[in-house]
Amino acid sequence: MEHGDPAQDRFEAVYHDLKGPVFRFCLAQLGDAAAAEDLAADVFAAAWAAFRRSPPEPDGVRPWLFRIARNGAIDRSRRRRTQASLLARLRGDAVSVEETAEVRDELRAAVAAIGRLRARDRLLVGLRVAAGLDWAEIGSVAGMSADAARMATARALAKVRQEVREP
Numbered sequence: 752m753e754h755g756d757p758a759q760d761r762f763e764a765v766y767h768d769l770k771g772p773v774f775r776f777c778l779a780q781l782g783d784a785a786a787a788e789d790l791a792a793d794v795f796a797a798a799w800a801a802f803r804r805s806p807p808e809p810d811g812v813r814p815w816l817f818r819i820a821r822n823g824a825i826d827r828s829r830r831r832r833t834q835a836s837l838l839a840r841l842r843g844d845a846v847s848v849e850e851t852a853e854v855r856d857e858l859r860a861a862v863a864a865i866g867r868l869r870a871r872d873r874l875l876v877g878l879r880v881a882a883g884l885d886w887a888e889i890g891s892v893a894g895m896s897a898d899a900a901r902m903a904t905a906r907a908l909a910k911v912r913q914e915v916r917e918p
Contacts, residue, residue, distance in 0.1 A: 762802050765812055766795055773820055780824035790827060794820045829883045857915065864914040872907035879904050 773794055778787035798819050807815040865876055871893070878889045890900035 758803060758806060761806065762799055765798075765802075765816065769813065769816055770795070773816060776817060776820050777824060780821075781827065786827070790820070790823050794823050797823070826882050830881065833881070833883070860915045861911060864911040867914070868907055868910065872903070872910070875900065875904040876907050876911065880908075 770791070774787055774791045777790040777794070778784060781787050781790060794816070798816055801819075865873060868876065874893060875889060878884045878892055884892070886897040886901045886904075889904065890897040893900055893903075895903070
């Protein structure tokens, strides 16, 4: 980024004007100041990346930015619920030490298999499994139709399942 870049200057003005309101919104959604700071930083990082590609109309900047914040808060909430559910299953009284070790080994294998996927496949799996997005949302994020997102994600997940099943 060069100094004096009109897009950068405009975005810096947006940041200056909206950093407080975005942080307060994040805090209201998450209830934790540290998490709200992290989310607000992520919001502005995502906004800058999108702003460089296709800046919104001046009148639409506020709602655009708060949609990014809302989506980020929803994603964090989903991740928190998923993590809590997994931890509850791993820590449950009905689960033996052996079962817990087996689940952890399978989880490690799945994460490793996902890490070996192509970048697009990792994106699709992450959006579906980790973020819990529906096919239309995944397609929108990945730049493809909902049907194409469903099929490509299914193929990527099949690769992961195959690799995890193989010793």
